[in-house]
Amino acid sequence: MNLVVGVDIGNSTTEACAARLGPAGVEFLGSGLVATTGVKGTSANVDGVEAAVRAALKTSGASLGALRRVFVNEATPVISGLAMETITETLITESTMIGHDPRTPGGAGLGVGDTVAFGELDGCSPGDEVIVVVPVGVDFAVVSKGLNAALERGVELRGAVLGNDDAVLVANRTDRRVPIVDEVRLVASVPLGMRAAVEVAAPGRTIRTLSNAYGLATVFGLDAEQTRAVSPVARALTGIRSAVVVRTPSGEISDRRIPAGSIELRGETATLRIDVGEGAEAIMSALERITPLLDASGEAGTNVGGMTASVKENMADVSGVDPAEVRIGDLLAVDTFVPRDVRGGLAGEVALENAVALAAMVRTSHGPMRQVAEAVAERLRAAGAEQVEVVIGGVEAEMATRGALTTPGTDRPLVVLDLGGGSTDAARADRSGSTATVHVAGAGDLVTRLIAAELGVPRDLAEQIKQAPLAKAESFFHLRLEDGTVQFSEDPLPPEVFARVVVLGTDALVPIPGRQGLERIRQVRRTAKHRVFVVNALRALKQIAPYGDLRQIGFVVLLGGSALDFEIPELVADALAPYGIVCGTGNVRGTEGPRNAVASGLVLAQAAG
C-alpha cells in the first residue's frame, strides 16, 4: 500500500487529491481545496499545501503517518497587476448644470425661466418667468407661502430648485404644479439672473428634453456651434428623473480626454507605442500584431507606468531576479466605464467616464520550487508524515490535460482551457501525447475588479455579484428573480432587503446598496465576463490551435474556479460554437467538476511511470 497526495498550487487555490498506488493501478480516495497562501511558487505556499494535504487525507480517512509521497506541480510564479486609467473627464467650469436623481422630486414637466433667489421673489414683476432658488434651511411652509404669494401677484413661476429634501411637501402646497428639484447640495452656488430649465419626469420615467442636445438647443435658442458645446450636458443627464440646466454665458462644460499615458509593446521584430487613451481594441490589435510579446512597459509618471513597474518589482522580490530582467509576457486591455464625481458639479453629480483596465502578467521559468518542495517535506515530516518524500511533478499543462481526460466522454486530441483567478491558460494534447500551452493575462479576478469599478461597490460584494444571479425583493414574501420568475417565501424576508436588488447568495440574500437597477447590474456583470473570458478564450485558443486555426480544435474542456461560474461556461461555449468546437465544463474523475485536474494528473502521471 502506497499512500500519495498530488498538490496543485494555483494563484488563488491550492488543490490536493489523495490516492493509493498499487499494483492494480490508482485508487483515488479523497480531495481537498484551500486558498493559496502567498504568491504561487514561493515558500509562503507551505501553509496552504499542508492544509490542502490534511484536507485530502481527512476526506480519505487516512492519516499523515501513512503518507509516503507528495507530488507538487512545477509552479512557476505568475504575478499579475491591474491598472485602471480614466480617459475622459466631465468638467464644469461654471455652474451650468445640476443633474441628479433626488429620491423624491416634486411636480412634473419642464419649466423655463430666469433664476431668482427665494428672498428676491418680492421684487419680481407680474409676467416675469422665474425659476426660484431656495437655500437650505428655509421651512417648506414658508417656501410654499412665498411661492403662492408670487403666483397671486401674477409672477409666472416655472420651477424651483431646493436645497432641502422638501420637493414633495412644497409641491403639495403650491397652487401651480411646476417641476421642483431638491437635495441640491450646493444650492448656494446656483447662478442667479440666468436662463434656466428645470425638468422632472413622472415616477418611473426619465427626463426627455434636457437629456437631448436638440431639446437643450430648443429651450435655450442655441445655434449649431453652441449645441455642440452643450452636448456633454445632455449626455451627463441621460437616464435620470430630474435635472436643472442653468445657462451661464461664460459657462463651459467639457467632456475632455485626459492623457492616460502610453504603453510600449516590444515584440520580436517590432516595438509599438500606443496611447492607452485609444482604448482596449487599439491596444489589443497592436498586441496581436507583435505577438509574441517580449516585454511591455508603461510611460513613467502615469498609472500604466506605475502598474508595469510594480508588477516587475513584485516578481523580482519573490523570484530573486533583478527587476531589470523581469519581462511582461502578456497583457489584456478592457474598455470600461467608471462612475466619477463631475468636477464642478453642484449636487454630487456623477458621470460615467470611459476608462481602460489593463491586466499584465509576468512569469519566470525559475521559481524557487526546490525550496518550496523541501519546506513542504520538512513541515509534513514534523507534522507526523515521517517517511514522506516531496517530488516536483511534470509540466503543468501536461498534468492538466491528463487530469481533464478523466472527464467522462473525452479523448485525445483535446484542449483544456483553465479559467483561473489571474490567468487563463490553454493546453492542447494531441493524439501522440505531446502538449502545447499558453498563458494569457486576465481571468476571474479581473472580472471582479471590473464589476467593482463599474458599479462602485467594494471588492467582496463584487465577488458575490459575480457568482450568483440577482433578484428584487418586491414584497416581504416574494422575490422576482432576474429571469422574471417569482420565488415565494414562507417567512417574511429580512427588512433590509425589501425593495432592493439582492444577490442570491448561497446562504443569504445580499442587498446591493445604491439605486442601480437590476438590469444594469446584470448587464455590467455579463459584460465584464464577456470582455475577459470570451476575449481570452479566443486569444489563447488561437495561439495553440494547429496553424492558428480554431476549426482544427474540436473539443475544449473548461477547468478552474471560473468554470464553476453560472454563466461563464455558456458565454465561452457560445463564442466557440461558430468554429465547430464542442465546449463543456470538465468533470475530473467523474466527480470533481472542473477542479482538481492538475492534482489528479500528477498522481496519474506517477502511476503511469
Ligand code: ADP
Ligand atoms: P488558480 O488556479 O489561479 O488558483 P482558481 O482555479 O481557483 O485559480 O480560480 C479562481 C477564480 O475562480 C477566482 O476569480 C474566483 O472568483 C473564481 N471562482 C471560484 N468559485 C467560483 C464560483 N462558484 N463561481 C464563479 N467564480 C468562481
Ligand code: MG
Ligand atoms: Mg489553477
